Amino acid sequence: GNSVTQMEGPVTLSEEAFLTINCTYTATGYPSLFWYVQYPGEGLQLLLKATKADDKGSNKGFEATYRKETTSFHLEKGSVQVSDSAVYFCASTLGYTDKLIFGTGTRLQVFP
Amino acid sequence: EADIYQTPRYLVIGTGKKITLECSQTMGHDKMYWYQQDPGMELHLIHYSYGVNSTEKGDLSSESTVSRIRTEHFPLTLESARPSHTSQYLCASSPSGQETQYFGPGTRLLVL
Numbered sequence: 145g146n147s148v149t150q151m152e153g154p155v156t157l158s159e160e161a162f163l164t165i166n167c168t169y170t171a172t173g174y175p176s177l178f179w180y181v182q183y184p185g186e187g188l189q190l191l192l193k194a195t196k197a198d199d200k201g202s203n204k205g206f207e208a209t210y211r212k213e214t215t216s217f218h219l220e221k222g223s224v225q226v227s228d229s230a231v232y233f234c235a236s237t238l239g240y241t242d243k244l245i246f247g248t249g250t251r252l253q254v255f256p
Numbered sequence: 257e258a259d260i261y262q263t264p265r266y267l268v269i270g271t272g273k274k275i276t277l278e279c280s281q282t283m284g285h286d287k288m289y290w291y292q293q294d295p296g297m298e299l300h301l302i303h304y305s306y307g308v309n310s311t312e313k314g315d316l317s318s319e320s321t322v323s324r325i326r327t328e329h330f331p332l333t334l335e336s337a338r339p340s341h342t343s344q345y346l347c348a349s350s351p352s353g354q355e356t357q358y359f360g361p362g363t364r365l366l367v368l
Binding site for chain 1: 301304314
């Protein structure tokens with residue numbers, strides 16, 4: 145069945161370090177892929193998305209490329225800030241429904 | 257981006273009480289969703305609606321019920337709260353023809 149797998153956290157980095165959070169998916173058809181971010185005490189916010197193979201989603205310095213051949217959608221940022229500390233969720237559309245399936249979330253902690 | 261509101265933000269209540277968690281959105285989105293987020297951060301879809309008078313159960317069995325009498329309003333009710341209902345509840349909405357879901361800030365429920 146459909147699933148989304150992302151790396152376990154916490155990921156702990158110093159400010160200005162390079163960030164990668166891995167995400168892979170299994171799906172029937174061609175799902176759309178998303179990264180959401182959840183700051184402490186808040187709901188999820190859409191960070192970026194990609195709807196077809198080779199698309200690159202980008203926002204606030206974060207990027208992710210839809211790789212059909214490796215069924216991956218890894219999140220990257222070249223230089224993280226303390227304010228990026230949050231939980232990041234990878235998500236995929238579920239088949240031909242309007243539902244999303246989420247990974248288990250990866251907590252990022254950035255220290256000055 | 258959608259304006260989506262949840263009240264209350266925090267609720268502490270005793271076992272056996274009836275509670276209703278409110279969710280409203282002002283963007284006229286047809287699709288609305290309720291998720292339960294456990295302390296390990298994972299999100300589970302418990303209810304969804306594709307429009308007025310349409311409600312469906314999600315992937316995680318829940319003792320809660322929902323209603324959709326108006327497009328903008330999607331309340332969730334627990335007839336008799338139990339400690340096992342302690343969790344964060346997130347509401348989301350999405351316009352027809354789109355896959356992106358927009359989340360409210362969440363309600364954190366503690367049942368004693």
